Amino acid sequence: MKTINVGIIGFGTIGAGVVKALQSKRSYLREKSGIDVNILWICDKDIKSKRPVKVNKKILTTSIAKVIYDPKVDIVVELVGGISPAKDIVMESLRNGKSVVTANKALLSNFGRDIFALAGEVGLSVGFEASVGGGIPIIRAMKEGFIADSFDLIYGIINGTSNFILSEMVEKNISFDEALADAQAKGYAERDPYLDISGGDSAHKLSVLALLGFGIAAKSTDIYTEGISGISREDIEYARDMGYAIKLLAIAKRSGSEIELRVHPTLIPKTHLLADVNGVYNAIFVKGDMVGENLFYGQGAGALPTSSAVISDIISIAKNVDVSCCGGNKPAGQRLNIAKSAPGIKKMDEVRTRYYIKFLTPDKPGVLAKVSGVLAKYDISISSVNQKEGRIGGLVPIVMMTHESFEKDMSRALREINDMKIVNKNIVRIRVEN
Amino acid sequence: MKTINVGIIGFGTIGAGVVKALQSKRSYLREKSGIDVNILWICDKDIKSKRPVKVNKKILTTSIAKVIYDPKVDIVVELVGGISPAKDIVMESLRNGKSVVTANKALLSNFGRDIFALAGEVGLSVGFEASVGGGIPIIRAMKEGFIADSFDLIYGIINGTSNFILSEMVEKNISFDEALADAQAKGYAERDPYLDISGGDSAHKLSVLALLGFGIAAKSTDIYTEGISGISREDIEYARDMGYAIKLLAIAKRSGSEIELRVHPTLIPKTHLLADVNGVYNAIFVKGDMVGENLFYGQGAGALPTSSAVISDIISIAKNVDVSCCGGNKPAGQRLNIAKSAPGIKKMDEVRTRYYIKFLTPDKPGVLAKVSGVLAKYDISISSVNQKEGRIGGLVPIVMMTHESFEKDMSRALREINDMKIVNKNIVRIRVEN
Numbered sequence A, B: 001m002k003t004i005n006v007g008i009i010g011f012g013t014i015g016a017g018v019v020k021a022l023q024s025k026r027s028y029l030r031e032k033s034g035i036d037v038n039i040l041w042i043c044d045k046d047i048k049s050k051r052p053v054k055v056n057k058k059i060l061t062t063s064i065a066k067v068i069y070d071p072k073v074d075i076v077v078e079l080v081g082g083i084s085p086a087k088d089i090v091m092e093s094l095r096n097g098k099s100v101v102t103a104n105k106a107l108l109s110n111f112g113r114d115i116f117a118l119a120g121e122v123g124l125s126v127g128f129e130a131s132v133g134g135g136i137p138i139i140r141a142m143k144e145g146f147i148a149d150s151f152d153l154i155y156g157i158i159n160g161t162s163n164f165i166l167s168e169m170v171e172k173n174i175s176f177d178e179a180l181a182d183a184q185a186k187g188y189a190e191r192d193p194y195l196d197i198s199g200g201d202s203a204h205k206l207s208v209l210a211l212l213g214f215g216i217a218a219k220s221t222d223i224y225t226e227g228i229s230g231i232s233r234e235d236i237e238y239a240r241d242m243g244y245a246i247k248l249l250a251i252a253k254r255s256g257s258e259i260e261l262r263v264h265p266t267l268i269p270k271t272h273l274l275a276d277v278n279g280v281y282n283a284i285f286v287k288g289d290m291v292g293e294n295l296f297y298g299q300g301a302g303a304l305p306t307s308s309a310v311i312s313d314i315i316s317i318a319k320n321v322d323v324s325c326c327g328g329n330k331p332a333g334q335r336l337n338i339a340k341s342a343p344g345i346k347k348m349d350e351v352r353t354r355y356y357i358k359f360l361t362p363d364k365p366g367v368l369a370k371v372s373g374v375l376a377k378y379d380i381s382i383s384s385v386n387q388k389e390g391r392i393g394g395l396v397p398i399v400m401m402t403h404e405s406f407e408k409d410m411s412r413a414l415r416e417i418n419d420m421k422i423v424n425k426n427i428v429r430i431r432v433e434n
Helices: A015-025 A024-033 A065-069 A086-095 A105-122 A138-145 A160-172 A178-184 A202-214 A233-241 A305-320 A367-377 A409-418 B012-024 B024-035 B064-068 B085-096 B107-120 B139-144 B159-171 B175-185 B200-214 B234-242 B303-320 B369-377 B409-419
Strands: A002-008 A035-043 A073-076 A101-103 A151-157 A244-256 A260-271 A281-288 A290-297 A352-361 A382-387 A396-402 A428-432 B002-009 B037-043 B077-078 B098-100 B153-159 B246-254 B259-271 B281-290 B290-297 B353-362 B382-387 B398-400 B428-432
Touching: A002 A015, A002 A305, A002 B259, A015 A035, A024 A035, A024 B077, A035 A065, A035 A138, A035 A305, A035 B037, A065 A086, A065 B037, A073 A086, A073 A305, A073 B153, A086 A101, A086 A105, A101 A105, A101 A305, A105 A202, A138 A202, A138 A281, A138 A290, A138 B139, A138 B303, A151 A202, A160 A178, A160 A233, A160 A244, A160 A281, A202 A244, A202 A260, A202 A367, A202 B246, A233 A244, A233 A352, A233 A396, A233 A428, A260 B259, A305 B139, A352 A409, A367 A382, A367 A396, A367 A409, A367 B398, A409 B024, B002 B012, B002 B064, B002 B303, B012 B024, B012 B303, B024 B303, B037 B303, B064 B085, B077 B085, B077 B234, B077 B303, B077 B369, B085 B098, B085 B107, B098 B303, B139 B200, B139 B281, B153 B200, B159 B175, B159 B234, B159 B246, B159 B281, B200 B246, B200 B259, B234 B353, B234 B398, B234 B428, B353 B369, B353 B409, B369 B382, B369 B398
Parallel strands: A002 A035, A002 A073, A073 A101, A260 A428, B002 B037, B002 B077, B077 B098, B259 B428
Antiparallel strands: A151 A244, A151 A281, A244 A260, A281 A290, A290 B290, A352 A396, A352 A428, A382 A396, B153 B246, B153 B281, B246 B259, B281 B290, B353 B398, B353 B428, B382 B398
16 A cells, blocks of 8 residues: 655645545545555645634644645645745645646646646656546546547637526526626625636636647637627527527637637537536537547536546556655656647637627618628628617617638728727627537 | 557457557657557458558567567557457466556456456556547546546446437438448448447446446346337437437446446437437446536547547556566556445346336227226326327327336336237337436
């Protein structure tokens, strides 16, 4: 039996979940894995507040240094989130011979390349299964299961809060604001929901997936990011009438020699599997040149699923920690395909998609002709037009679906149409993917 | 750079796919994994026929012994299928210090326990990602990703041929025989399709999943198995009218202290994600106590996806092969949760499900009363009855949905109804799951 000593830094919801599971499942894990995971330290700036798990007080500390410089610690589990002090915890742990497990997508998104480079240098592992998709084993799948594949496309629903809100809007026919309030009441959205509903959290996770899939070290600021706050009940209804659902998708797509990286609300056909992914669930599609299309679906957040992922990393790394021979404590390095010549990121302006466009206009003759004229000027071809019954704020909604066109052309056309002041300035543009 | 020598036994469709990918992606794999995979031997009883890949003739052999007794071989890849000589290849390779990669679900279903026991004894690995779900990384997920979870439920569509046939019947409104002929013409069904359409292949795979999920060493003969040849166009249509799709499911479900293991056509609600899994695709649901429900979806067969899975096993095992130190060639053993006290398998008679029942009857008064009477006698409560318009072979179809009842009660009731000779003897019984 191999005993592995872990130091857990961050004793919040996830930290407590990990501790609880490691304690209650200690013998179960021993039997399944041959590893005895011993919690040597639990560190948090607050070690006084009640937690939903009982721990020996002697292992509680407020000192990060005590954990990361303790020679007995094999693996440091970083669950504090954010950049500081998380970055220092991770880097300094690696420098001190400890492998690291982290659930921190913001950190990996911003400093993943540095962290994995250092891990490679010192020959240690960084586990980050919990950083994307909660308990869904997507990281393991991409890193190991699809090791022989090169990827064309990775996309999915990777923010449970946004998906819950959109699902509620559909199911209960309520507004964005009502659905957000509902999500907050149920604990699915934070009091400050900005990171989730702005698409920022999805962008963090997409950059982790892009690193794995394409070797691209994209910061979230390199990713075109648009959230769901502009989606209305009417858009959902009109999309449905045309056979589409609206989901917040994160998309990494090979396009020529470059990779498109974008997060935005998207119309997808109702027959697409992702259209049936509702509530706080996440689902990620991966298309490899050998495996073809694979979908992974599960709970994208929550203490239990996330703890499951953290523990799977601890055990996987522990298996490689060599405590028996060669006098070292050096697991095999976590090699990642961060190619020196990773493909570039396509400028959003150069991306081509189909579009759903909604104009609100006073019901005057000639508006449709003028709008169509501008679109035609920018080579944007319309696949369907629908002037809707009923009015929104006294205005008539016109919904168009276009064929594929360049983002820059669409932006210019909408700017020009807007300048003509024949439609309400809040033109809705939602991208469409099949 | 670590060089790992593999011997591939079985140079058919999958074998050729693996060889082709290992050759064409050699440097890609080196860069991603740090492992140089060298094909030392390719063995087949036929080394003359043309293959879709060019190989150095010097590495071709018809001698299994040459491969498994070559001290230079680190990993033996068994791709011959079936029990003999596959079993000897696997066992003898392990005894001779070689880890094994296999795609052989029939072998694992029948001798998995022996094989993993031996692997544990000699401290070597057996990779079997390709045995279930083609390129879907379900084995890795269950073995490593969900290491902290205990499972309540594992179920899914794990035979692409059957799913293709059922999908064709729905989409084209054709009979089972026509859809089967279509599947054969497209190469999705073998000339002798028995193993696929009888549910036998699904049972093999279910027993692999049950071993991983519950530690149960169930032979496929321990699994209640019913195929799809009894499903008619009308059943599909009637099910659809009630909001259900018919899929061939493999189900492993915790039920009290026992596990239900069964493969049969199943009515599932149209809103269930599995209802949208069509064609040759596979999809597997896993419910763990920590991760909750997870779904894995992808191509369940085919040379490329299966080769992707085989190569992922080769690389994972290769990472653990220690060629640098301790003078050995001993990868860490593949520990599997084959508990000494695995739960028992529930007798099919004791299983409770809901049922779809179709009777064909001459349109005489009193039949419905008699049938309902017998069902009531066995405590089977009916949730809906529908006498369908139109006739099948001059007979009137009556479709019933029941509440949950015991399989044994349903079997007795149907036997009694059959003996009354008031309905056609081909009573259709399809189980229902939500």
